[in-house]
Amino acid sequence: MSRKTYTNFIKPIGDYIVAILLLALLGIPILILWLIISIQSGTNGFFMHERIGQHGKKFKMYKLRSLQGEYSNSVTTEKTHQYLPIGKFLSYSKLDETPQLLNILRGEMSFVGPRPDVAGYADQLEGDDHIILNVKPGITGPAQIKYSREAELLQQQPNPKKYNDEVLWPDKVQINKDYVKNQSFSQDLFYLLATIFPLQ
Secondary structure, rough: OOOHHHHHHHHHHHHHHHHHHHHHHHHHHHHHHHHHHHHHHOOEEEEEEEOOHHHOOEEEEEEOOOOOOOOOOOOOOOOOOOOOOHHHHHHOOOOHOOOOOHHHHHOEEEEEEOOOOOOOOOOOOOHHHHHHHOOOOOOEEEHHOOOHHHHHHHOOOOHHHHHHHHHHHHHHHHHHHHHHHHHHHHHHHHHHHHHHHHOO
């Protein structure tokens, strides 16, 4: 199977089919989590966050709320936002990402790909870095796996935003460029398994 055949045909069809099956399986648990979060937060347990998608197009990414207060495009840590009682569990288990199955069905995301970022980052990519926007962003991906404890890492920094901008973001860009250039079924399967069964 050529890379073009996989990325243009096999992967999108597989994403769509698996997303439908998972929504059928997880639909009720997601609604139960939404109800618990809504009670704990006093607001809608679901929220939409604007992200930069394929070809630089903006889209609304769905999530389950894990933090108190309003979300912004700035770097968030426990210094700036407090977890809901169930929030840390949602964040660490990645269950807060499950509503993104809807983004997959809408054709905005894939299961594996560069993690979609907020405006001011991905939409500012230039030159060869812009290749990252050639593919759909993913629920998980190589940079997401490497920095699976990103919130903890940022929490340890005296200036989280500066550390993110000068250290994490450039490294993520390089990781995602390598992913896009070498994308394959075996690679995507590895990242999915590494997400479900993390080594750390």
